[in-house]
Amino acid sequence: MxxxxxxxxxxxxxxxxxxxxxxxxxxxxxxxxxxxxxxxxxxxxxxxxxxxxxxxxxxxxxxxxxxxxxxxxxxxxxxxxxxxxxxxxxxxxxxxxxxxxxxxxxxxxxxxxxxxxxxxxxxxxxxxxxxxxxxxxxxxxxxxxxxxxxxxxxxxxxxxxxxxxxxxxxxxxxxxxxxxxxxxxxxxxxxxxxxxxxxxxxxxxxxxxxxxxxxxxxxxxxxxxxxxxxxxxxxxxxxxxxxxxxxxxxxxxxxxxxxxxxxxxxxxxxxxxxxxxxxxxxxxxxxxxxxxxxxxxxxxxxxxxxxxxxxxxxxxxxxxxxxxxxxxxxxxxxDPGADWQEEVYAQVSESECGRVVRTARWKYHVVAPDADGWDDAAATRYVETALYDLAHDPYELDNLAGLASHRAVAEDLRARLLRRAAEAGEPPATIERAPERVPHQRRVDAAVHGFDLTGVRFGHQPRAGRPPRA
Incomplete structure (x- = not known):
């Protein structure tokens, strides 16, 4: 009724x-x-x-x-x-x-x-x-x-x-x-x-x-x-x-x-x-x-x-x-296809003076090194602290901040964060890049097809003279 x-x-x-x-x-x-x-x-x-x-x-x-x-x-x-x-x-x-x-x-x-x-x-x-x-x-x-x-x-x-x-x-x-x-x-x-x-x-x-x-x-x-x-x-x-x-x-x-x-x-x-x-x-x-x-x-x-x-x-x-x-x-x-912003914005206090934007795929986090999370509501200077690829790292265990390979992603998220902070009424701020890091890339020493695999071991190897189990 x-x-x-x-x-x-x-x-x-x-x-x-x-x-x-x-x-x-x-x-x-x-x-x-x-x-x-x-x-x-x-x-x-x-x-x-x-x-x-x-x-x-x-x-x-x-x-x-x-x-x-x-x-x-x-x-x-x-x-x-x-x-x-x-x-x-x-x-x-x-x-x-x-x-x-x-x-x-x-x-x-x-x-x-x-x-x-x-x-x-x-x-x-x-x-x-x-x-x-x-x-x-x-x-x-x-x-x-x-x-x-x-x-x-x-x-x-x-x-x-x-x-x-x-x-x-x-x-x-x-x-x-x-x-x-x-x-x-x-x-x-x-x-x-x-x-x-x-x-x-x-x-x-x-x-x-x-x-x-x-x-x-x-x-x-x-x-x-x-x-x-x-x-x-x-x-x-x-x-x-x-x-x-x-x-x-x-x-x-x-x-x-x-x-x-x-x-x-x-x-x-x-x-x-x-x-x-x-x-x-x-x-x-x-x-x-x-x-x-x-x-x-x-x-x-x-x-x-x-x-x-x-x-x-x-x-x-x-x-x-x-x-x-x-x-x-x-x-x-x-209408699930209606216009909607691609990110959400969050503020972190007490433990730090931090700011976050999160999209469906990315998480970008900055912290104000000169501010106190208890005494300061906001800051004018932040430093990149974390970047996570949530599609491939949903539990946020691999921090990509500072990697040259992800610089373009970080720059886009940086602009989004500054825009959302301004919309929230916060004072104008700058965000410094995280120190650049060189990742330890995973390398394949030899291809499987047509290359010499001598000396390359992948996991458990069968003993000499025995055919591998099916």
């Missing part, structure tokens, strides 16, 4: 890698409900975050603006009081708005009303990882009073989301559900999953990049079971939410979007879990179902989660404000 304007629900996880979902090839069956959601709507197969740090990514998703544009370029900076969020835009269009879960855009706990981004109904914590653990979930209501929710933490938040939908089923509503899973529990540096879930997945699968890099350090073998167990339980909660919407006859009238703030490289790229240029940090799951999102559509173009806010507004028939720097991908839903 159509009710006119669609409801909108955003399910937002914390630190979830893109390759944990079945539609991206994960073999463990972790996400059957996300996979069904993706097949029932639009799956964005190359979704990336505009910032692989918690607060900046959240500010971007609330406002549709780059972290440097909102001023929230690192953790610890509250969202400005005059920032216009999705809550403001949906409320202006007559929607009831609600927020449940982790906020991380305020400067105190509980979050005061003026720092809640315009959300009317509130049940949240600024730092949910600090006010709760796996089976002790405490958040704060609109009055700032603590509320303890029963059950495993992600279950408790999905239960609250179901209650919100039931309470507001007769009016158009917009709900942002912000989970902490599969983020680590900070004070323990572990990934607490429900009983039996970590054991179910420990040792069964390892992303190839982590398998290749874990010998150099990191925690993937220690933490992967709990991490995957959390994702499995989150997906079960998603299924219960979708079932609840179906039982209230709301599912076909509700836009449901699912994504994450960033991924995790499990300390294999630096000393913590994200804050790097690699897809392990930047690439996230993203799928949207509901009115306006054609079933079975897969978008392979690079798309930023910065593009999700204008997409949701446009799909709900709400005017997209001019100040949003993201771009609605609804035209791609209608």
């Amino acid at each position: 159509s009710r006119g304007r669609p409801n909108v629900i955003v399910v937002f996880t914390d630190q979830q890698r893109w390759d944990t979902t079945g539609v991206q090839g994960n073999p463990l069956g972790l996400t059957p409900n996300f996979d069904r959601l993706a097949r029932a709507g639009v799956h964005v197969s190359r979704a990336t975050t505009p910032q692989p740090v918690c607060a900046p990514a959240r500010a971007a998703l609330q406002t549709g603006r780059y972290p440097t544009a909102t001023g929230v370029y690192r953790n610890g900076i509250p969202l400005p009081g005059d920032a216009r969020t999705l809550a403001h835009h949906f409320a202006d269009a007559g929607y009831t708005t609600g927020y449940i879960g982790k906020w991380h855009l305020a400067d105190r706990e509980p979050v005061p009303a003026e720092q809640r981004g315009g959300y009317r109904h509130w049940l949240g914590s600024n730092g949910l990882e600090h006010t709760s653990d796996a089976y002790l979930t405490v958040m704060y209501d609109e009055a700032g009073d603590p509320v303890r929710l029963p059950g495993f933490r992600s279950d408790a938040l999905f239960d609250a989301a179901v209650r919100f939908a039931a309470d507001h089923h007769a009016e158009p509503f917009y709900l942002f559900l912000s989970l902490i899973e599969p983020h680590h529990q900070n004070e323990l540096d572990c990934y607490p999953a429900p009983e039996g879930y970590a054991e179910r997945y420990q040792g069964r699968w390892m992303p190839p990049d982590l398998a290749a890099l874990s010998g150099q350090g990191g925690t993937p073998h220690q933490h992967m079971g709990g991490y995957l167990g959390q994702i499995k339980r989150v997906d079960e909660g998603l299924g219960r939410l979708l079932d609840a919407l179906r039982s209230m006859d709301l599912l076909d009238d509700t836009i449901v979007a699912y994504t994450s703030d960033h991924g995790s490289h499990f300390k294999t790229r630096n000393s913590e879990y994200k804050r790097s240029c690699h897809d392990a940090s930047l690439r996230v799951p993203l799928a949207v179902r509901g009115p306006g999102f054609h079933p079975g559509r897969v978008l392979d173009q690079p798309i930023s989660t910065l593009d999700l806010p204008p997409t949701l507004l446009a799909a709900a028939g709400v005017e997209v404000p001019a100040e949003m720097q993201g771009r609605s991908f609804l035209p791609l839903v209608a």
